[in-house]
Amino acid sequence: MHYVEVKYQPERSRACLGSPSLVKLDDGDLVATHDYWGIQTLTGDCGLSSVYRSEDDGVTWENVTHIISAQWGTLVKLPDALYHISATREYGDMVIRRSTDGGFTWSLPRDEKSGVLLRNESREGATKYRFECGGGTLVHDGYLYKSYDKYAYAPGQSPWEAGNFGTGMARIPLDKDPLDAGNWTFSNILTFDAAKLPDPKLSLGNKTGWLEGNPLPTPDGKIASIMRVHVAKPNVAAYLTLSDDGKVFSFDYETGLIDFIGGHSRFYVQQDAVTGLYVTFSNFITDEPVPTHRNLLSLAVSEDLRHWRRVKDVMRDESGLPPALSRQLTGFQYSSWQFDGDDIILLCRMGYRGSVNFHDANRITFHRFKGWRSWL
Structure with missing residues (x-):
């Protein structure tokens, strides 16, 4: 299994990596984001996301900035600029930020005219609410x-x-x-x-x-x-x-x-303009008594959104762990991906080789699947 490591988080930090998001800009550069969560992070007080860029098709990555007050975020490229939609923190507001320079700098959401989309009505001692924008x-x-x-x-x-x-x-x-x-x-x-x-x-x-x-x-x-x-x-x-x-x-x-092929953990679905097929990467469950395992990532397609066909398993545990331990310690999850000509590029939240469990990911990794339509 080949991958490029965008971010590694040591287990002793007691922080985990989440919410991978990936876009390709019109000039060919790639932008990726992820956030942090865990016992020793400020998730509940002040969300934090990191921004990375690659100018060589994902071969190397550079951390160019961080976004304070950004949790559970996703990137989206619109005709005028690049945007990031997120919560400000665990029980915070839902906001949107704009970057006009390819992800180096971002606007600041101060009010409903500058990026605050929904206010959080949580109150201490009463029901709390959180917006998840993943x-x-x-x-x-x-x-x-x-x-x-x-x-x-x-x-x-x-x-x-x-x-x-x-x-x-x-x-x-x-x-x-x-x-x-x-x-x-x-x-x-x-x-x-x-x-x-x-x-x-x-x-x-x-x-x-x-x-x-x-x-x-x-x-x-x-x-x-x-x-x-x-x-x-x-x-x-x-x-x-x-x-x-x-x-x-x-x-x-x-x-x-x-x-569906998976369905118990986050997946993204997009429609391929070439074939017309709907495409997803998801965690197919092969062991029904353990319906939460994420140590297998599969490509699946559909013609109508209701009937799905498993095409190829693209990521599986190669660490040598016994099956039971692999299910416990390995996760290829929450993939954010894009069509890129004849290829698919994918950013993965990965719990692998050193994570405390499959869910608490210690790596953000980049993958390229070349000529994927030949698998159909």
Whole structure:
């Protein structure tokens, strides 16, 4: 398995790496970002993201700056500039920043006219909310679409349960200023109701839920979101639909759960302009008794967003660990990727060779899959 290491975090720092995001600029340069989290970080007080650039197609990388107050961020390239959408911290606001110099410097979101998109209404001693912006983006038919999640954490609850996530979609016309919150349309926040599942055996109680969606154009001209979902069955995703005005998110409990290649952890889906296929990299579950393992990353494709075919396993553990330990200690996860001519370039949050477990990643790595369409 060949990769270029963009960032390594020593385990003694007790900090982990997350939220990889990757774009290719019009001049051919690559820009990547990631954040930090863990016991010994300031995630809850002041998020931090790092920005890297490569001017040689990903062979080497340089850390050019950091973004203070940026957690769970994603990059998106629009016609006028490069943007980064994130939360400011764990229980902070949802913001957007602009870079007009390829990622070296970034605007500062001070108010709703300069990048603050949604204010956080958390209060001490009451329900806390956090915006997670790691879901996908889509530039399509004159609009930018951005998937995001709103997590509600009430006093006394577990700090992370999938049932506490609600998902939303934001969109803005491409001819409007993205830093002005008034130019955006925000959908309703939709939570998963496990009581509506047609098969009660799929329910995990309050651990049933969805997050980290992917806005996509459907074959019939609508906008859908393919989402990570937690149910009592592996290799499943959720298919949500967005109204034409961008205001109403909806889900059909009878038909909305689809068979998928993975689906239990974050994945990105994009449509290939050459073949018309929808493409994803995800963690296919091969061992159903362990439905959370991430030590296998697979390429999968679909013609209609509902029926998926596993094409090729592109990353697997080569450390020599026994299978049980590999599942525990190795993770190839949360991949952010782009089409690049005949290739695909990919940035991975990797827990590998020294991470305390598969989830608490110690590396951000860059990969190039050459001539991937020959695998189809």
